[in-house]
Amino acid sequence: MTIKLLFAFSFSLANLISNPLVGLTQLTQQANADLPETPDTGTPQAPSKPGTTRPGTTCQTKIQKPLTALHANNKSDFTLSEYPTFWFYVPYLPEEISNIEFLLLDGRERQTIYKTSLKLTQRPGIIKIKIPSKPEYALKSGENYRWYLQLDCKLNQTGEPDIGVNGWVQRKSMTPEIKSQLESLPGREYIAYREHGIWSDAVNNLAELYAANPEDEELKDAWVNLLGSLEGLAKFAQEPFVNSELVPSED
Numbered sequence: 450m451t452i453k454l455l456f457a458f459s460f461s462l463a464n465l466i467s468n469p470l471v472g473l474t475q476l477t478q479q480a481n482a483d484l485p486e487t488p489d490t491g492t493p494q495a496p497s498k499p500g501t502t503r504p505g506t507t508c509q510t511k512i513q514k515p516l517t518a519l520h521a522n523n524k525s526d527f528t529l530s531e532y533p534t535f536w537f538y539v540p541y542l543p544e545e546i547s548n549i550e551f552l553l554l555d556g557r558e559r560q561t562i563y564k565t566s567l568k569l570t571q572r573p574g575i576i577k578i579k580i581p582s583k584p585e586y587a588l589k590s591g592e593n594y595r596w597y598l599q600l601d602c603k604l605n606q607t608g609e610p611d612i613g614v615n616g617w618v619q620r621k622s623m624t625p626e627i628k629s630q631l632e633s634l635p636g637r638e639y640i641a642y643r644e645h646g647i648w649s650d651a652v653n654n655l656a657e658l659y660a661a662n663p664e665d666e667e668l669k670d671a672w673v674n675l676l677g678s679l680e681g682l683a684k685f686a687q688e689p690f691v692n693s694e695l696v697p698s699e700d
Contacts, residue, residue, distance in 0.1 A: 491524035492593055492617035508602040508611045512540045514684060516600065518614050519575065519656070521648035521679050527621045528649040531587040532580040535649075536656050537598055537614070538685050539576055543569040548601040550610070551578050553586075556593035556617075562586055574691035577656065588620040618649055639671065651675065660690035 519536040520526050539549070546569055553563040563586045565578070578598075580586050588594060595617055599610035630641040636658065642651035655675055659668040676682040 492526045492619045494522055494524060494617075508541065508600070509545065514538060514540050514688075516540060516598070516612055516614055517682070517685065518598065518616050519652055519676070519679075519682060519685060520616055520618075521652075522616060523648070523680070525646045525648045526616065526618050527647045528588070528618055528653075529621055529623050529627070529647060530650065531620065532582045533588065533618060533620070533649055534577050534579040534653045534657075535596060535598075535618075536575060536577050536652060538574070538688055539569065539600075539691075540573045541569070541600070541602070542573060543571060545602055546600055547603050550597075550599045550601075552597045552599075553580065554595045554597075556595060558595050562588075562594065569691070572689070572691060574689040575656070575660075575685065576691055577653075588618075590620050590622045593617055593619045621647065639675065643675065648679070652679075656690070663690070 517538045519538065535551070539546075549567045549569070551563075551565050551567070552561060554561055563580055567576075567578070569576075580588075595615065597613055597615045599613040602611045627641060627645050627647070630644070631638050634641050639651045639655040639658070642648070642654060652675065655668070655672055659665070659672045662668055673683075673686040676686045
């Protein structure tokens with residue numbers, strides 16, 4: 450599937466499922482045939498890690514680092530959590546963005562599990578989006594889920610998001626071995642997650658620790674090392690955490 454078609458398709462499916470978006474529904478049947486097969490083990494790889502910008506976007510395009518999800522995209526985007534947290538680098542100022550929307554869908558993209566709109570309040574940087582701890586949002590063990598992050602820039606009057614990024618996550622079950630190792634590494638759980646290939650939780654755990662302790666040199670080195678081990682993410686290791694700068698959208 451081309452990037453252009455996939456981008457259009459992501460918005461089309463969201464419209465079919467929850468009707469928050471406009472346009473491109475005529476591509477649904479064609480794009481549905483191109484959905485990646487759910488593997489026996491692991492998560493599918495997203496077609497691109499940086500944000501995909503639609504033609505004619507109103508967002509500024511002369512940016513050094515694009516909208517990017519801080520995840521592995523290597524078929525190991527696993528989590529042990531029923532309610533995982535997602536991390537993204539957003540390169541825009543608040544005055545450039547009118548809305549940020551996050552969607553979590555089931556693996557076949559037929560059901561919206563969770564949807565939220567957010568707005569930046571201060572500056573570009575790394576944000577987090579946590580799935581609320583409510584039963585209706587809980588991820589089931591062994592199942593893949595598709596997520597999308599979509600941005601509208603201030604001058605957008607088309608009804609279609611200007612830029613978006615997407616990927617996958619799968620919840621795995623806790624094993625006695627992982628549990629024992631996690632308990633032996635208080636404050637450094639990311640080591641165990643990384644060793645067992647639970648990359649979503651490795652990124653989340655270390656991001657939470659480092660964001661809360663930005664002067665800790667050990668955590669800084671670990672963060673640089675972790676992102677450096679994931680393709681294309683090393684350049685984001687010095688970016689500030691601004692997850693506390695998010696507020697619910699009024700839309």
